[in-house]
Amino acid sequence: MEELTRLSAAEIARGVKAGSFSAREVAEASLAAIDVREGQIQAFLEVSADLALAAADATDAARAKGEELGLLAGVPVGIKDNMHLLGTHTTCASRMLENYESVFTATCVQRLLDQGATPVGKTNMDEFAFGSTTESSAFTTTKNPWDTTRVPGGSSGGSAAAVAAGEVPLTLGSDTGGSIRQPAAFCGVVGMKPTYGSVSRYGVVAFGSSLDQVGPLARSVEDVALCMRALTCAGRDPLDSTSQEVGVDFTAEVKRPVEGMKVGVIDALMEHEGLTDEVIEGLAHAREALEDQGVQFVTVDLPNIASAIAAYYVIGPSEAFSNLARFDGVRFGYQEPNCATLAEQTALSRAHGFGAEAKRRQMLGAYLLAAGVYDKYYYPAQQVRTLITADYRHAYEFCDAIMLPAAPSVSWRFGEVSDPTQMYASDLFTISNNIAGNGGISVPVGFGSASKMPVAAQLQGPAFADSSLLRLAAALERGIEGAGLFKSNAIATDNSRGGER
Amino acid sequence: MTLTEDDVRGIADYARIALTDEELKEMCAYMNEAIELLEPIRQYDLTGVAPTFHPIGDLSNVMAPDLTNANGRSLDLDDALKNAASSRGRAFRVPSILGEEGGDR
Numbered sequence: 053m054e055e056l057t058r059l060s061a062a063e064i065a066r067g068v069k070a071g072s073f074s075a076r077e078v079a080e081a082s083l084a085a086i087d088v089r090e091g092q093i094q095a096f097l098e099v100s101a102d103l104a105l106a107a108a109d110a111t112d113a114a115r116a117k118g119e120e121l122g123l124l125a126g127v128p129v130g131i132k133d134n135m136h137l138l139g140t141h142t143t144c145a146s147r148m149l150e151n152y153e154s155v156f157t158a159t160c161v162q163r164l165l166d167q168g169a170t171p172v173g174k175t176n177m178d179e180f181a182f183g184s185t186t187e188s189s190a191f192t193t194t195k196n197p198w199d200t201t202r203v204p205g206g207s208s209g210g211s212a213a214a215v216a217a218g219e220v221p222l223t224l225g226s227d228t229g230g231s232i233r234q235p236a237a238f239c240g241v242v243g244m245k246p247t248y249g250s251v252s253r254y255g256v257v258a259f260g261s262s263l264d265q266v267g268p269l270a271r272s273v274e275d276v277a278l279c280m281r282a283l284t285c286a287g288r289d290p291l292d293s294t295s296q297e298v299g300v301d302f303t304a305e306v307k308r309p310v311e312g313m314k315v316g317v318i319d320a321l322m323e324h325e326g327l328t329d330e331v332i333e334g335l336a337h338a339r340e341a342l343e344d345q346g347v348q349f350v351t352v353d354l355p356n357i358a359s360a361i362a363a364y365y366v367i368g369p370s371e372a373f374s375n376l377a378r379f380d381g382v383r384f385g386y387q388e389p390n391c392a393t394l395a396e397q398t399a400l401s402r403a404h405g406f407g408a409e410a411k412r413r414q415m416l417g418a419y420l421l422a423a424g425v426y427d428k429y430y431y432p433a434q435q436v437r438t439l440i441t442a443d444y445r446h447a448y449e450f451c452d453a454i455m456l457p458a459a460p461s462v463s464w465r466f467g468e469v470s471d472p473t474q475m476y477a478s479d480l481f482t483i484s485n486n487i488a489g490n491g492g493i494s495v496p497v498g499f500g501s502a503s504k505m506p507v508a509a510q511l512q513g514p515a516f517a518d519s520s521l522l523r524l525a526a527a528l529e530r531g532i533e534g535a536g537l538f539k540s541n542a543i544a545t546d547n548s549r550g551g552e553r
Numbered sequence: 554m555t556l557t558e559d560d561v562r563g564i565a566d567y568a569r570i571a572l573t574d575e576e577l578k579e580m581c582a583y584m585n586e587a588i589e590l591l592e593p594i595r596q597y598d599l600t601g602v603a604p605t606f607h608p609i610g611d612l613s614n615v616m617a618p619d620l621t622n623a624n625g626r627s628l629d630l631d632d633a634l635k636n637a638a639s640s641r642g643r644a645f646r647v648p649s650i651l652g653e654e655g656g657d658r
Contacts, residue, residue: 155632248608262607291626293615294607362593373568380569382645387638394650395569403571411570415561415580416587418568432594434604439597441605473586489608515608 056081061127061221061275065168068111068126075108075115075126079170082128086172086219092200094192095214097133099173100140104128107170114168122167123282123303129164130214130223133174134181135266136255137161140171144257145189146179148385148405158255159289160224160266167282172220176210180376181231181259182409183207184475187466190407196239198505202463205235211269212239222270222279226256228263229364230458230482233494233510236269237458240496240506242525243269244276245482247515248489249296252289260371263364263486273495273526277302280518298516305519306526311346313524315339315511316451318354324480328461330500334507335457338497341531342455342524352447352454356439360484363440365476366420366433367487373417379405412472441488448514453524455511457481458494462505481510491518495525497532556584 056078059067068075083101090096111126131137134144136154143149157165165171178188186194186209194209196202197217204213208225212235215223225232227245236243244267251266258264268279280302289295317339322332339349381387381401388404391397406414420429447454460478469475485492492512500507509528513521556564561581565572572580617623630643639646 152636155628155635156626290615291624293612294609296609359593359597362591365587366591366594377569381638382647383633384636385638391648394647397648398569399566399571402569406570411572411576412580412583412587414568414570415564416584419556419564419584419588422564422567429591429594431604432597432599433591434606435599435602436594436597437605438602441608472583473590476587476590 057085057218060272062278064127065125069121075111078126079104079108082172082220089217089219093197093213093217094194095175095210096173097176097191098140100171103139104170104172111168124164125168127169127222128172128220129169130173130175130220131161132177132208132211132225134257135161140174144180145177145191147190148379152384159252160283163283175214178207179407179410181207182413184478188407188409196463202465205238207231209235212236212241215241215269215271222275225269226264226266228260229479229486232267233458233482233492236494237508238463241269241271242273242276242495244493246518247491249294250298251283252292252295254289254291258375260368273529277306277522300519302519302522306522308523310523310527314348314350314451316350316352316447316454319351321456326460330462330507331457334497335509338509338528341528345527345531350451352450354443356443357484359436360440360487363433363436363487364483366429369413369417370420370430373414376414437487440484444488452520453511453513455509458508458510462500462503485512490515491521493521493525495528
């Protein structure tokens with residue numbers, strides 16, 4: 053059983069189709085792994101064993117009848133808890149939605165189910181996706197599987213940790229300012245934020261509507277490409293007005309050679325004062341690996357990237373304030389009892405339902421959208437977005453992708469960064485991509501020499517060129533010595549316990 | 554410009570988030586720090602630069618025929634009320650909005 057949890061999503065789908073093992077066996081192995089490891093890792097907020105086994109049985113029954121199986125036949129998947137799945141709660145890791153039962157299934161989740169995936173549960177996150185460590189979850193603290201005294205990153209920390217710990221081979225996360233790429237980097241897995249519009253957000257609880265995008269986390273680039281194919285092959289989703297036709301078979305693209313491709317580097321970013329030596333070394337290593345395969349490196353510049361944090365912390369909180377206004381305690385969510393007036397009920401429900409960071413972001417957004425303030429920050433931030441987007445467009449005239457860190461350092465220890473604005477500054481390398489709406493992928497490239505924690509490189513690309521990113525990411529994975537390490541399970545302790553089951 | 558606690562209290566009223574006195578103090582410190590982080594936005598001369606409100610420029614709205622349950626996705630009554638803390642019959646239940654005489658608490 054243990055062996056099944058070491059397989060990739062692609063290997064599982066192939067094995068289930070070939071009859072080497074059943075979807076039920078794979079589901080049971082995943083649930084058993086969760087049972088053993090959750091005590092340490094706490095990646096999941098809810099384990100949907102019944103749904104998982106029913107889905108797996110349906111896959112096995114379809115095979116028995118000779119039906120064609122989907123791309124993700126029998127693949128156990130974890131779903132970030134801001135995505136609706138009928139039969140589960142969707143809490144956004146908030147007291148506000150502690151008892152919320154999904155009444156429909158998000159398109160992104162449905163598409164995985166349509167391809168035969170086995171939904172094993174909902175993963176932990178920063179409350180309403182506000183954060184970089186998953187520490188702001190109202191319910192539990194997810195640990196980094198490589199070192200449980202360290203954070204898994206965030207906000208999709210549960211999705212990253214579940215994959216790194218070998219509980220599931222594949223999860224969905226959402227990325228508004230780096231929330232897939234940064235936890236993937238911290239946990240030594242591959243995480244992709246596709247181009248804005250690639251994946252439907254219908255049924256995903258909104259944070260920043262002009263920034264949010266759903267994407268996969270997995271232990272290999274091949275699995276990320278497979279999941280991207282599953283998410284997009286049914287075409288655009290009419291239920292999300294931002295959804296676009298992608299029309300690319302990502303699984304074929306990853307296999308193409310990269311010789312002659314050009315990758316840009318930004319010297320000013322690599323000299324950033326907060327960047328650690330471990331990350332600089334990791335990026336140098338990644339560059340060599342790609343150069344060995346015929347990739348040419350060029351220097352490019354994004355002159356306005358230094359303002360990306362400021363633009364993001366205007367646009368993100370403003371959109372969050374608008375989106376989270378729906379939580380008034382009436383139709384759903386926490387409701388303060390015994391209030392005399394509706395106004396009092398609303399203010400107290402929001403005060404007691406939301407955690408500290410959710411309140412901070414909304415307060416900031418409320419201020420920034422106020423009359424008189426709007427013209428000082430919100431409108432200019434959208435103009436700066438134009439400049440940042442143009443910077444990228446100009447840079448991509450000279451290269452196919454840009455390589456940069458996913459985070460300034462490896463994962464830090466719990467409580468090490470507690471000041472909110474200091475935490476915001478750590479988003480520097482990921483957020484400009486959300487502002488421009490482009491795709492990005494985080495790929496493990498080694499371990500820090502001092503920390504022994506995973507280090508990642510991030511590749512960013514032009515809008516709707518995600519297949520080029522996957523090609524380069526696959527080349528990086530092939531070229532890094534010992535990359536296979538990231539495909540084995542992070543925790544050593546389960547080896548001693550494996551015999552008991 | 555620095556926000557005072559009174560300013561922050563006003564914003565909290567507008568945002569419908571009740572804050573205790575202690576929280577108000579912390580929130581005030583946070584907001585002033587956060588606004589400082591936004592300063593680079595104000596250093597630009599943005600004359601003639603068009604805003605980008607959205608990464609995809611030419612979006613059209615999603616329209617459905619004006620019919621009951623046109624797309625087959627309407628929630629049935631039980632589902633619609635299932636997550637409400639307080640409901641009665643076919644409705645969400647809320648405290649009085651018209652003062653003591655207006656409600657039925």
